[in-house]
Amino acid sequence: MFDLDRWREIFQSISKNKLRSALSGFTVAFAILLFTLLFGIGNGLQNTFKNEFAKDAMNSIYIWSNYTTKAYKGNQIGRRIQFKNDDFTFLKENFGDKIQTISPRIQRSEDVVYKDEKDRYTVRGVYPEYYVLESAKVTEGRFLNYRDINEKAKVVVIGRMVEKDLFGQLSAFGKQIKMGGIIYKVIGVFSDPGGDSDERFIYTPFSTMQRLYGNNDYLDEFGITYNPNLSIDAAIAFGVKMQRALKKKHNVSPNDQRGIGLNNYASGNKEVSGMMFGLSILILIIGFGTLIAGIVGISNIMVYIVKERTKELGIRKAVGATPKAIVAMIMQEAMFITAISGYVGLLIGVGILEIAGPSLEKFFILNPGVSQPVVIGATIILILAGMIAGYLPAKKAARIKPVVALNAD
Amino acid sequence: MIRIEKLHKSYPIGKDSLHVLKGIDLHIKEGEFVSIMGSSGSGKSTLLNIVGLLDEHDEGDYFLNGQLIKNLNEKKAAILRNKFLGFVFQSFNLISYKTALENVALPLYYKGINRKDRLKIALEYLDKVGLKAWANHLPNELSGGQKQRVAIARALVTKPKVVLADEPTGALDSTTTDSVMDLLKDINDEGMTVFVITHEEEVAEQTKRIVRLKDGIIISDELTKPAKAV
Numbered sequence: 001m002f003d004l005d006r007w008r009e010i011f012q013s014i015s016k017n018k019l020r021s022a023l024s025g026f027t028v029a030f031a032i033l034l035f036t037l038l039f040g041i042g043n044g045l046q047n048t049f050k051n052e053f054a055k056d057a058m059n060s061i062y063i064w065s066n067y068t069t070k071a072y073k074g075n076q077i078g079r080r081i082q083f084k085n086d087d088f089t090f091l092k093e094n095f096g097d098k099i100q101t102i103s104p105r106i107q108r109s110e111d112v113v114y115k116d117e118k119d120r121y122t123v124r125g126v127y128p129e130y131y132v133l134e135s136a137k138v139t140e141g142r143f144l145n146y147r148d149i150n151e152k153a154k155v156v157v158i159g160r161m162v163e164k165d166l167f168g169q170l171s172a173f174g175k176q177i178k179m180g181g182i183i184y185k186v187i188g189v190f191s192d193p194g195g196d197s198d199e200r201f202i203y204t205p206f207s208t209m210q211r212l213y214g215n216n217d218y219l220d221e222f223g224i225t226y227n228p229n230l231s232i233d234a235a236i237a238f239g240v241k242m243q244r245a246l247k248k249k250h251n252v253s254p255n256d257q258r259g260i261g262l263n264n265y266a267s268g269n270k271e272v273s274g275m276m277f278g279l280s281i282l283i284l285i286i287g288f289g290t291l292i293a294g295i296v297g298i299s300n301i302m303v304y305i306v307k308e309r310t311k312e313l314g315i316r317k318a319v320g321a322t323p324k325a326i327v328a329m330i331m332q333e334a335m336f337i338t339a340i341s342g343y344v345g346l347l348i349g350v351g352i353l354e355i356a357g358p359s360l361e362k363f364f365i366l367n368p369g370v371s372q373p374v375v376i377g378a379t380i381i382l383i384l385a386g387m388i389a390g391y392l393p394a395k396k397a398a399r400i401k402p403v404v405a406l407n408a409d
Numbered sequence: 410m411i412r413i414e415k416l417h418k419s420y421p422i423g424k425d426s427l428h429v430l431k432g433i434d435l436h437i438k439e440g441e442f443v444s445i446m447g448s449s450g451s452g453k454s455t456l457l458n459i460v461g462l463l464d465e466h467d468e469g470d471y472f473l474n475g476q477l478i479k480n481l482n483e484k485k486a487a488i489l490r491n492k493f494l495g496f497v498f499q500s501f502n503l504i505s506y507k508t509a510l511e512n513v514a515l516p517l518y519y520k521g522i523n524r525k526d527r528l529k530i531a532l533e534y535l536d537k538v539g540l541k542a543w544a545n546h547l548p549n550e551l552s553g554g555q556k557q558r559v560a561i562a563r564a565l566v567t568k569p570k571v572v573l574a575d576e577p578t579g580a581l582d583s584t585t586t587d588s589v590m591d592l593l594k595d596i597n598d599e600g601m602t603v604f605v606i607t608h609e610e611e612v613a614e615q616t617k618r619i620v621r622l623k624d625g626i627i628i629s630d631e632l633t634k635p636a637k638a639v
């Protein structure tokens with residue numbers, strides 16, 4: 001119900017009692033300002049973490065082989081374990097249900113030449129699925145596909161820095177480069193959130209590389225992304241299981257940590273998500289703490305305001321104000337002041353975050369800010385707070401006997 | 410209009426209680442102009458506050474306009490006050506941040522009358538007390554007599570049956586006292602019941618009936634000789 005007359009009463013009472021209104025408004029605005037800043041900074045910290053891990057797919061597992069460090073089943077120590085194509089099949093057949101994507105990888109360092117420019121880069125022979133693992137973005141052309149694999153095509157997808165080094169301002173797309181004396185066609189250029197070093201890779205079909213470097217079925221390592229539906233603990237267990245299976249297959253001691261190595265991002269995720277969870281809880285506690293402090297502050301001020309207004313309320317009662325009218329007036333006033341000043345605090349807070357945001361990056365605070373739902377939630381809480389803060393003193397004021405109120409000053 | 414029988418009132422003071430009104434019987438008919446006199450502390454204000462529904466009595470019966478006042482909740486009291494009673498206080502009791510006009514219009518706000526009508530009616534009453542020109546002044550820009558006239562306009566604006574005034578001239582000098590008393594006489598002439606507390610014999614003389622209170626009981630209750638017959 002919108003009662004213009006009541007609003008007029010309230011506006012008058014607010015504007016004619018500026019100090020009082022400013023006092024309560026300031027408390028609320030300050031609490032919300034703090035809330036916004038803390039929340040924003042907390043979000044900034046979280047963003048930093050998220051960003052740090054978004055450089056590669058969060059659900060990656062890498063598996064590689066090495067020299068054994070333990071003798072096992074009659075095998076000498078220091079034996080070189082070599083993955084082959086049948087390991088690829090083995091993993092796909094035995095763990096297919098938990099694997100989202102899998103790609104074998106061969107990696108070499110190679111001199112790469114375009115016209116007069118020449119430099120040394122890491123060349124990786126991979127499957128098309130590898131694209132997912134690096135969270136790379138193709139900016140021109142395309143990534144490898146299965147036709148390239150089947151045809152053992154001499155094509156490459158190069159990183160942005162490779163293009164920049166070799167081609168300068170020109171586009172590399174469709175040009176031909178020479179690697180190890182063989183000519184390849186550039187079919188795509190990618191950028192990678194991992195930064196410059198991740199953008200100095202060159203990708204070529206796994207089959208092409210296997211054929212041209214040794215003409216055997218050897219491979220260096222596997223890049224896997226696990227099924228994202230797996231919980232972090234399940235994903236860690238899954239990694240351990242794969243590692244154990246491969247060790248068994250290659251007669252590596254189960255206790256040998258080097259013969260077959262594994263890096264499961266899930267372990268890192270576990271720490272990070274634990275940390276993020278802790279951080280969110282902390283932010284929540286601090287946020288609610290400031291809000292509650294704000295509510296307590298405004299409640300105290302309301303008590304003071306009602307006390308100060310006792311005589312006025314007595315006059316209003318003498319001329320016919322019902323207790324309900326008194327309660328409604330005080331509560332509406334409190335709600336109005338809390339909502340408006342809370343909103344002002346919010347705007348100031350968002351403004352400060354906006355301005356100070358960029359210079360906070362060195363403190364691991366990235367893009368600090370509050371999201372729409374938080375803003376709406378805080379506003380609702382504020383209005384509720386105004387109601388709570390106004391209600392008790394209003395109720396008390398409405399109960400004071402008119403004689404007593406009139407004699408107050 | 411007002412009928413009080415064996416009315417008692419005590420105030421609790423710590424563990425003890427102070428017996429202020431000790432069996433008051435008083436009957437005021439519609440259209441009367443009554444003053445109450447008595448020494449300080451004799452219970453005049455207490456009586457008036459009970460009559461004005463600003464306070465509650467302990468024992469005895471009180472009928473206002475034929476209605477028994479008993480266990481009244483605050484809401485009903487507020488509505489009755491708004492409907493039947495107008496108040497004038499010694500210390501004026503105007504709301505300091507409201508103009509004279511807004512102060513006069515306030516009872517109409519609680520009566521639920523819209524703003525336009527409210528201000529129009531309030532202005533008529535300000536005019537009646539001779540303060541139309543001061544309508545938009547705040548109370549602290551008015552003299553004591555002017556403030557009291559604003560308060561009287563406020564008391565009248567709802568056309569109450571009874572106007573209750575607790576020492577309305579107590580804070581005024583003799584000239585302004587006269588102008589306030591003239592106003593009250595005019596109101597009474599229009600048929601309104603007026604009930605005034607005063608310390609001053611000259612003020613009481615101007616009413617039609619004087620009730621004297623001492624230590625919580627009525628010691629005398631007599632009509633004044635009609636002033637100069639006109």
Ligand SMILES: Nc1ncnc2c1ncn2[C@@H]1O[C@H](COP(=O)(O)OP(=O)(O)OP(=O)(O)O)[C@@H](O)[C@H]1O
Nearest residue numbers: 420421422427429448449450451452453454455456
């Ligand atoms: N709220 C209260 N609590 C306790 N005692 C009170 C209260 N109000 C009044 N009294 C006491 O009751 C007695 C009567 O007070 P009351 O105000 O009715 O006197 P009065 O006749 O109006 O006096 P005055 O001429 O000074 O205004 C006084 O002794 C006073 O101290």
Ligand SMILES: [Mg+2]
Nearest residue numbers: 453454455575
């Ligand atoms: Mg008194």
